[in-house]
Amino acid sequence: xxxxxxxxxxxxxxxxxxxxxxxxxxxxxxxxxxxxxxxxxxxxxxxxxxxxxxxxxxxxxxxxxxxxxxxxxxxxxxxxxxxxxxxxxxxxxxxxxxxxxxxxxxxxxxxxxxxxxxxxxxxxxxxxxxxxxxxxxxxxxxxxxxxxxxxxxxxxxxxxxxxxxxxxxxxxxxxxxxxxxxxxxxxxxxxxxxxxxxxxxxxxxxxxxxxxxxxxxxxxxxxxxxxxxxxxxxxxxxxxxxxxxxxxxxxxxxxxxxxxxxxxxxxxxxxxxxxxxxxxxxxxxxxxxxxxxxxxxxxxxxxxxxxxxxxxxxxxxxxxxxxxxxxxxxxxxxxxxxxxxxxxxxxxxxxxxxxxxxxxxxxxxxxxxxxxxxxxxxxx
Amino acid sequence: xxxxxxxxxxxxxxxxxxxxxxxxxxxxxxxxxxxxxxxxxxxxxxxxxxxxxxxxxxxxxxxxxxxxxxxxxxxxxxxxxxxxxxxxxxxxxxxxxxxxxxxxxxxxxxxxxxxxxxxxxxxxxxxxxxxxxxxxxxxxxxxxxxxxxxxxxxxxxxxxxxxxxxxxxxxxxxxxxxxxxxxxxxxxxxxxxxxxxxxxxxxxxxxxxxxxxxxxxxxxxxxxxxxxxxxxxxxxxxxxxxxxxxxxxxxxxxxxxxxxxxxxxxxxxxxxxxxxxxxxxxxxxxxxxxxxxxxxxxxxxxxxxxxxxxxxxxxxxxxxxxxxxxxxxxxxxxxxxxxxxxxxxxxxxxxxxxxxxxxxxxxxxxxxxxxxxxxxxxxxxxxxxxxx
Numbered sequence: 095x096x097x098x099x100x101x102x103x104x105x106x107x108x109x110x111x112x113x114x115x116x117x118x119x120x121x122x123x124x125x126x127x128x129x130x131x132x133x134x135x136x137x138x139x140x141x142x143x144x145x146x147x148x149x150x151x152x153x154x155x156x157x158x159x160x161x162x163x164x165x166x167x168x169x170x171x172x173x174x175x176x177x178x179x180x181x182x183x184x185x186x187x188x189x190x191x192x193x194x195x196x197x198x199x200x201x202x203x204x205x206x207x208x209x210x211x212x213x214x215x216x217x218x219x220x221x222x223x224x225x226x227x228x229x230x231x232x233x234x235x236x237x238x239x240x241x242x243x244x245x246x247x248x249x250x251x252x253x254x255x256x257x258x259x260x261x262x263x264x265x266x267x268x269x270x271x272x273x274x275x276x277x278x279x280x281x282x283x284x285x286x287x288x289x290x291x292x293x294x295x296x297x298x299x300x301x302x303x304x305x306x307x308x309x310x311x312x313x314x315x316x317x318x319x320x321x322x323x324x325x326x327x328x329x330x331x332x333x334x335x336x337x338x339x340x341x342x343x344x345x346x347x348x349x350x351x352x353x354x355x356x357x358x359x360x361x362x363x364x365x366x367x368x369x370x371x372x373x374x375x376x377x378x379x380x381x382x383x384x385x386x387x388x389x390x391x392x393x394x395x396x397x398x399x400x401x402x403x404x405x406x407x408x409x410x411x412x413x414x415x416x417x418x419x420x421x422x423x424x425x426x427x428x429x430x431x432x433x434x435x436x437x438x439x440x441x442x443x444x445x446x447x448x449x450x451x452x453x454x455x456x457x458x459x460x461x462x463x464x465x466x467x468x469x470x471x472x473x474x
Numbered sequence: 475x476x477x478x479x480x481x482x483x484x485x486x487x488x489x490x491x492x493x494x495x496x497x498x499x500x501x502x503x504x505x506x507x508x509x510x511x512x513x514x515x516x517x518x519x520x521x522x523x524x525x526x527x528x529x530x531x532x533x534x535x536x537x538x539x540x541x542x543x544x545x546x547x548x549x550x551x552x553x554x555x556x557x558x559x560x561x562x563x564x565x566x567x568x569x570x571x572x573x574x575x576x577x578x579x580x581x582x583x584x585x586x587x588x589x590x591x592x593x594x595x596x597x598x599x600x601x602x603x604x605x606x607x608x609x610x611x612x613x614x615x616x617x618x619x620x621x622x623x624x625x626x627x628x629x630x631x632x633x634x635x636x637x638x639x640x641x642x643x644x645x646x647x648x649x650x651x652x653x654x655x656x657x658x659x660x661x662x663x664x665x666x667x668x669x670x671x672x673x674x675x676x677x678x679x680x681x682x683x684x685x686x687x688x689x690x691x692x693x694x695x696x697x698x699x700x701x702x703x704x705x706x707x708x709x710x711x712x713x714x715x716x717x718x719x720x721x722x723x724x725x726x727x728x729x730x731x732x733x734x735x736x737x738x739x740x741x742x743x744x745x746x747x748x749x750x751x752x753x754x755x756x757x758x759x760x761x762x763x764x765x766x767x768x769x770x771x772x773x774x775x776x777x778x779x780x781x782x783x784x785x786x787x788x789x790x791x792x793x794x795x796x797x798x799x800x801x802x803x804x805x806x807x808x809x810x811x812x813x814x815x816x817x818x819x820x821x822x823x824x825x826x827x828x829x830x831x832x833x834x835x836x837x838x839x840x841x842x843x844x845x846x847x848x849x850x851x852x853x854x855x856x857x858x859x860x861x862x
Contacts (some may be wrong), residue, residue, distance in 0.1 A: 095538050096476055097772045163475055354855050356862075365515075366860045374851040375844070382786045383853060389765035390758070396477045411758040465755035472730070472744055 103167050110171035118175030120441045125378050126178055132256050132300040132366035133178040141179055142211030151189055155205050162399045166340040173344025176448055180214055183253035184339040187330055191261050194326045195317030199412040203299025204259055205441040209312020216257035218248030218304050229273045235264040244309040258283055268319050273324045278317035285309055325399025333410050335456050337418045339391050342452045345445040346420060349427040350380040352442055358429055379424055383419040390415055410466040417459030489540045492551040508553035512586055523584055530568055537771035548720035559583040559590035563638045570696040570704045587659035593625040594640030601845045604649045621687040631667045631680040634660050644699050655701035658689040674828035717791025719767050722760055724796045732822045733805045743805055756797050763790045789846050792836040799833040802826035
């Protein structure tokens with residue numbers, strides 16, 4: 095039993111923390127967003143140069159063989175800086191799906207460019223009627239010779255407007271919510287009939303609504319087996335939840351610490367706010383809930399690294415807690431900052447907005463609590 | 475980072491499991507079995523006193539081994555044991571007692587021959603413990619203290635043989651100064667124990683009056699007027715022991731089984747979304763707290779001071795214990811109201827209600843939760859009083 099990072103992980107943590115402190119003051123982040131770009135190309139190039147894009151990918155694919163623990167280390171630091179570059183969309187989701195299901199040829203074609211940062215990925219798994227259910231899919235793919243023809247709509251695809259390759263889930267057999275009959279496709283975003291309309295999200299990132307209108311995709315661009323894409327989808331979502339939770343943890347740490355600092359500086363009624371016990375206890379609650387999230391993040395990440403999908407129940411528990419606590423810490427940080435907490439000038443509002451979005455990504459708090467409580471351990 | 479147990483830890487785990495299984499109570503004279511169990515545990519190399527340092531006969535386990543022991547004993551039948559002598563007084567004696575005091579008191583504590591009680595709280599000194607007024611005045615010859623005053627919430631004072639007691643020996647200076655730490659027998663003239671019956675109907679705490687109780691000076695632990703320092707260390711010990719994570723893990727599983735046995739329509743209580751959701755929320759908090767405890771143990775194993783994790787264990791641990799008790803009462807439905815000698819309806823309901831009512835004390839004793847939060851604000855978040 096050991097909860098310390100090893101030497102390499104420690105080095106990565108230090109180097110990501112340095113990147114964040116060098117490049118991610120609130121001013122520099124907001125100026126990237128104001129420029130109208132989804133993220134900074136220069137930062138993306140730096141991230142690629144530092145080797146982080148390949149860090150968590152298998153050595154056989156040109157990566158460094160890291161796992162979910164390495165992703166956690168990176169994402170926690172990114173959360174502290176509210177980093178805009180699409181490591182999550184391109185690597186945690188996109189590259190992971192390719193590794194789990196891509197043919198050697200497909201991986202050779204795409205992954206080296208992904209690791210070098212020349213190619214970005216996005217993952218379209220959501221549809222409007224599905225809410226958070228990954229298996230509820232109406233986008234259809236029909237065989238036509240050695241091609242599939244896709245028609246339908248994918249919703250809220252993070253980084254969808256910037257990616258060169260898009261992975262989508264589509265139904266090739268079965269009824270709307272069946273877990274079999276789902277197939278994953280890798281589509282070049284320049285393909286005819288594919289439209290990605292990008293827009294900003296409230297947290298400063300971007301997403302796209304993707305419509306597929308007779309999009310022709312070669313058989314060779316199927317991930318895994320036809321009709322059997324759900325297992326890949328689940329594995330990718332599980333890694334995605336771990337990464338989002340690590341990012342949320344970084345944001346929560348900043349929020350509770352900023353609040354502790356601010357309440358000791360700000361004076362009202364001739365006292366620093368932190369003199370008031372009711373505020374002290376509110377901050378102790380924020381701190382304790384943060385520590386509980388950290389514990390459960392460690393638990394889920396270590397269990398997944400050890401036993402994969404068998405740890406899904408702990409991952410449900412994690413996403414429930416992160417969603418619940420993240421929004422609560424965000425709300426309290428704003429409350430304790432008073433009027434200043436309502437402004438865009440302080441960074442706390444930006445962390446709060448990111449945590450709100452994280453709660454809704456890959457299933458919100460209620461959704462995962464329901465999954466957790468309907469698992470076999472709760473059946474009579 | 476990893477959560478795997480080493481081969482050595484795994485073999486320790488099966489050794490513990492075997493020991494507990496082989497020596498579980500089966501039938502016959504309980505008290506005989508109990509004392510024999512401690513003898514057998516002692517023969518294993520200090521398993522009768524897991525937390526005592528090796529120097530005093532303890533097993534010298536790693537934090538992981540302690541964790542394994544906690545987990546295994548929580549799911550086994552072990553003899554009843556009291557923390558007062560073993561876990562609370564003994565560390566004070568080891569750190570601050572004279573050689574003579576250690577030789578005199580520790581063996582009987584280890585053999586479970588002497589029951590101790592703790593004389594801390596007073597009618598005017600609860601969470602604000604340093605406000606205590608029980609007076610100990612030195613006789614003119616300097617050989618004895620004469621103790622007068624009242625202690626309250628004294629757990630098991632009615633069966634205790636001895637008491638370790640905080641008394642005021644000086645009124646000058648800050649109230650934390652001038653407190654001394656005395657040991658004396660309970661069965662003597664001048665000591666009156668009055669039962670206090672608490673909400674669950676149980677008699678475990680008492681009011682204790684001292685009238686001119688004579689205590690030899692050699693029964694004082696450490697220096698005169700320095701007792702607060704010794705008592706504070708003891709409180710730290712008490713707090714970490716109160717989280718009860720392993721026991722809560724077992725209690726939660728029983729709760730689920732009980733709820734599955736409560737019929738509702740064609741299903742059970744566990745099919746009711748509102749109830750099931752509360753159980754699930756509780757379980758998630760417990761899963762997190764279990765790892766908070768592991769993080770705290772791992773930090774200790776690495777030679778670090780217990781980190782901020784440990785300060786939240788008492789707060790979270792006691793809250794979780796109370797929530798389990800509360801849900802047990804809810805699961806009992808109207809049968810939780812039956813207050814006769816025997817349970818009516820669900821077999822768990824009678825004990826469930828008294829357990830729940832007793833559990834309300836968990837967030838009060840050992841430093842009320844609100845006081846704990848003050849401590850965390852100051853010591854962990856680093857919030858200093860501005861002095862304005």
